[in-house]
Amino acid sequence: MKIRHGLTIAVVVLAATFLAYAIWGQRETERPTIRSLRTAQDADAPDGEPREFEDGWKVPSFDPRIEILTGIDLFRVPVASRLDYPMGSANGALTYNAQPFWEMNASRGGRHTGDDLNGIGGQNSDLNDPVYAIGNGLVIYAGEPDPSWGKTILIAHRLPDGRLIQSMYAHLATIEVPLDEPVVRGQQIGRVGNAGGQYLAHLHFEIHEADGVSLGQGYMNYRTNRLNPIETVESLRPTDPTNLGPSVSEIVQEIQRENLPFPTGF
Template sequence: MAARSSLIFLTAAAGMLGTALWQDRPPVVPPIEALTGFQDADAPLMLPADGQPRYRLHGFSAWQLAEIPAATRFESPLGSEHGALTYNAQQFWEMNADRGGHHTGDDLNGIGGRNTDLGDPVFATADGLVAFAGEPSPGWGKTIIVAHRDREGRVLESMYAHLDRIDVSAGGLVARGARIGTVGTANGYYPAHLHFEMRRGDGIDVGSGYGMFPLNRLDPVKTITELAGNAPDDLAPSPLATALK
């Protein structure tokens, strides 16, 4: 009887072990290390603070949302006051067949063209919080994203890409007209220019410079014009600049 009980016990244990060994297990998913196209659309929804291209999206925390200052006025990020001495080499939503989509921002240049504006200062378009400062991919180069609140309280973002240098850090406050970086070439990928975008939303999605759908992208010229807030010849100082002094 004892031998029979032992045999039944061993058989049951072997069955349980076999079930454990042969049951389906979820696959091991390697971490996302780059985002190069639509194939990566299912990447984890985060963006790390070091600016490396491992994840797709980072939603602002409640603390970050509370820190975003109101912007009473928006200005062009390049050139002298009101964007003088600049031109737009590739406007928002122009179709670029070679790149496979519509341009998601404006390509701003100094009037000399080519690399004559390399190293020219880039300015914050409005009072805001630096939400991202890093190099998300070789094609984007050094990139800054600043979060703002318009007069209605909505969160907007300005993006400055292909920079030669970044002069601010993520988490810092910047005033309208403050120098945040310099015009670059994305490490030699393009002739020097500033890829500038305006977006709506409360999170960071670096995304692509070309697409078939605008998603949260806004026309930068139209947006800045609508949010100028004052007459074109009124160069009132930034309230944040005054407070930071």
């Protein structure tokens, strides 16, 4: 009798413990919501996941050095079968290159990672001139990474041969395209600026071959993933006048009229 009584108590205690454990496990734990997994810039952590710090759960701040594009972003990058100049006109008229790609700049301690495009008037005459997307692409960064870059846009493009490149437009006065939006070749994306008055107005224009967001520095001693911007644009500018495709405004008007899905590869 005594043994049976003991056994009953043991079973009850065990059941109560199990029940308490189950209820504890079901409780609502307070965690911040995941902000976004959509894009490199929206995801404030490598995978947008909050982490526990000493003073609670936080989403670590954005570190552009370790961001890669998501599979969905890569899928959404349109094909840019033709590239044009980002300033002046489609063939680069009305601009000059004040500091060509990979020119040594001893005072800055390295080689220039892009082309500095200026209006032919020089000085600040090109301040607020329009800056155009060089090809169909997806805006993968739009913001101010640090004071020396100023307002900066990165657009990802898929080349006809499958390679993924990015065009970068820095020191802008304005950013006129939202992050994560597709753009068409020739679309105005911003205006030429001086990075908050640090330089004479010009467009610092770079091209990277990359599948992530890495803004890097304006002067480096290693090429890494930097391509010659003007050479890259020229390599995808057809000389055959019958191969120029419809104008961007024609396409945009057609989309608005017909409510068509966004085109790729024209």
